Amino acid sequence: xxxxxxxxxxxxxxxxxxxxxxxxxxxxxxxxxxxxxxxxxxxxxxxxxxxxxxxxxxxxxxxxxxxxxxxxxxxxxxxxxxxxxxxxxxxxxxxxxxxxxxxxxxxxxxxxxxxxxxxxxxxxxxxxxxxxxxxxxxxxxxxxxxxxxxxxxxxxxxxxxxxxxxxxxxxxxxxxxxxxxxxxxxxxxxxxxxxxxxxxxxxxxxxxxxxxxxxxxxxxxxxxxxxxxxxxxxxxxxxxxxxxxxxxxxxxxxxxxxxxxxxxxxxxxxxxxxxxxxxxxxxxxxxxxxxxxxxxxxxxxxxxxxxxxxxxxxxxxxxxxxxxxxxxxxxxxxxxxxxxxxxxxxxxxxxxxxxxxxxxxxxxxxxxxxxxxxxxxxxxxxxxxxxxxxxxxxxxxxxxxxxxxxxxxxxxxxxxxxxxxxxxxxxxxxxxxxxxxxxxxxxxxxxxxxxxxxxxxxxxxxxxxxxxxxxxxxxxxxxxxxxxxxxxxxxxxxxxxxxxxxxxxxxxxxxxxxxxxxxxxxxx
Numbered sequence: 001x002x003x004x005x006x007x008x009x010x011x012x013x014x015x016x017x018x019x020x021x022x023x024x025x026x027x028x029x030x031x032x033x034x035x036x037x038x039x040x041x042x043x044x045x046x047x048x049x050x051x052x053x054x055x056x057x058x059x060x061x062x063x064x065x066x067x068x069x070x071x072x073x074x075x076x077x078x079x080x081x082x083x084x085x086x087x088x089x090x091x092x093x094x095x096x097x098x099x100x101x102x103x104x105x106x107x108x109x110x111x112x113x114x115x116x117x118x119x120x121x122x123x124x125x126x127x128x129x130x131x132x133x134x135x136x137x138x139x140x141x142x143x144x145x146x147x148x149x150x151x152x153x154x155x156x157x158x159x160x161x162x163x164x165x166x167x168x169x170x171x172x173x174x175x176x177x178x179x180x181x182x183x184x185x186x187x188x189x190x191x192x193x194x195x196x197x198x199x200x201x202x203x204x205x206x207x208x209x210x211x212x213x214x215x216x217x218x219x220x221x222x223x224x225x226x227x228x229x230x231x232x233x234x235x236x237x238x239x240x241x242x243x244x245x246x247x248x249x250x251x252x253x254x255x256x257x258x259x260x261x262x263x264x265x266x267x268x269x270x271x272x273x274x275x276x277x278x279x280x281x282x283x284x285x286x287x288x289x290x291x292x293x294x295x296x297x298x299x300x301x302x303x304x305x306x307x308x309x310x311x312x313x314x315x316x317x318x319x320x321x322x323x324x325x326x327x328x329x330x331x332x333x334x335x336x337x338x339x340x341x342x343x344x345x346x347x348x349x350x351x352x353x354x355x356x357x358x359x360x361x362x363x364x365x366x367x368x369x370x371x372x373x374x375x376x377x378x379x380x381x382x383x384x385x386x387x388x389x390x391x392x393x394x395x396x397x398x399x400x401x402x403x404x405x406x407x408x409x410x411x412x413x414x415x416x417x418x419x420x421x422x423x424x425x426x427x428x429x430x431x432x433x434x435x436x437x438x439x440x441x442x443x444x445x446x447x448x449x450x451x452x453x454x455x456x457x458x459x460x461x462x463x464x465x466x467x468x469x470x471x472x473x474x475x476x477x478x479x480x481x482x483x484x485x486x487x488x489x490x491x492x493x494x495x496x497x498x499x500x501x502x503x504x505x506x507x508x509x510x511x512x513x514x515x516x517x518x519x520x521x522x523x524x
Contacts, residue, residue: 454485
């Protein structure tokens with residue numbers, strides 16, 4: 001299903017600047033045949049490590065992209081090692097949303113190069129610059145494909161570490177639009193190899209921080225050890241930018257940006273762009289948690305929530321993502337598919353799923369079954385429908401639905417009452433819990449069940465901040481502090497903060513798990 005709002009790719013990349021044209025005229029590689037196989041025809045892009053060229057395979061007549069390392073850098077063993085690592089990382093993942101690397105070698109002049117598939121399209125950075133804030137269905141489509149691609153990378157032990165819109169190409173493929181392609185694994189971390197243990201410090205040049213400040217996770221900004229959750233944070237920044245047209249943190253001084261990522265809490269996306277629904281607020285803010293342990297554990301968990309938003313807002317009317325959201329990896333994460341070690345869907349699998357009956361408007365015509373089988377099928381469908389209705393009624397009557405949690409509320413929002421659960425008839429209302437909220441419930445036989453409290457830890461850059469329950473006025477503790485509060489899997493508590501003449505915004509927290517809150521005080 002092609003989206004008309006995403007431009008069709010053109011043979012010549014958009015935005016080829018005058019500077020790039022001048023470089024192309026002086027470039028010695030234009031017109032040269034590399035490794036007797038690739039004829040270089042034009043310059044696509046230029047960067048600090050090298051240039052990317054459009055080339056054509058001599059025999060196959062197929063367009064490819066060549067990334068050629070600068071000659072001076074090709075003499076540096078560590079730089080070449082990092083360059084090789086990018087080629088190895090990309091080629092080992094083998095997922096259709098990641099640009100594939102097919103060859104590696106050296107030019108006659110001694111420059112290291114690798115060959116990758118050529119993608120005709122536009123960078124996400126250009127799309128954000130021209131059209132942000134993007135529609136919700138575009139944000140979901142792009143974010144979900146990035147998440148699935150990074151899930152594939154993470155499953156191979158590869159962390160990208162430089163996720164940003166410039167490294168995301170948006171194109172159309174097999175009538176799927178927008179179709180995402182991730183590039184540049186140049187500073188990726190391959191977990192569990194020698195490259196990222198003893199050699200890591202050498203490859204990063206005496207402790208230099210690699211990455212792009214605006215998209216760095218707090219642990220990456222602080223030069224700490226990173227894992228797959230650093231990519232989750234960076235994707236959260238991109239979702240924030242796609243949804244609002246603005247970055248959560250920006251400054252002319254990149255050191256200030258790094259400091260903000262580590263210590264400041266971003267505004268809700270909906271405060272920057274009113275069209276952002278609360279469900280996306282919750283997803284983005286969870287990705288942007290300062291503590292890695294409070295973010296989504298994996299990209300699959302993030303994908304599951306993106307799928308919920310896609311369904312709740314009926315986005316299938318704008319864009320068909322059945323090829324992605326019905327993939328085995330997501331169904332397996334939701335317990336709807338066998339928990340077997342299946343790889344992510346290949347391009348062929350995606351096309352096959354796109355043509356299945358379950359995808360709206362794209363069904364195929366099967367052979368008509370005998371009448372008896374049809375009647376049995378109709379009966380089964382009716383029974384399933386009745387069971388489904390009964391299940392929904394039971395769920396609404398006896399089970400408290402989960403609410404979407406937001407990570408923070410503005411002062412105006414904090415004054416509004418939180419939504420109340422659906423009323424339950426008196427006859428169906430369960431007996432109130434007589435045991436203390438802080439008690440641990442015990443079953444017959446002495447086995448302990450889930451605990452009734454969670455641990456709230458509050459830090460602040462200035463000590464002595466009073467933490468209160470903003471709705472009851474009850475004082476919880478004074479920073480730095482650790483306290484126990486009642487656990488409520490479907491609930492939210494709005495925390496208030498008081499200290500002298502400081503004006504500190506309240507914050508909403510989920511009551512389903514232990515949480516750490518960092519408060520940054522600014523003098524008025």
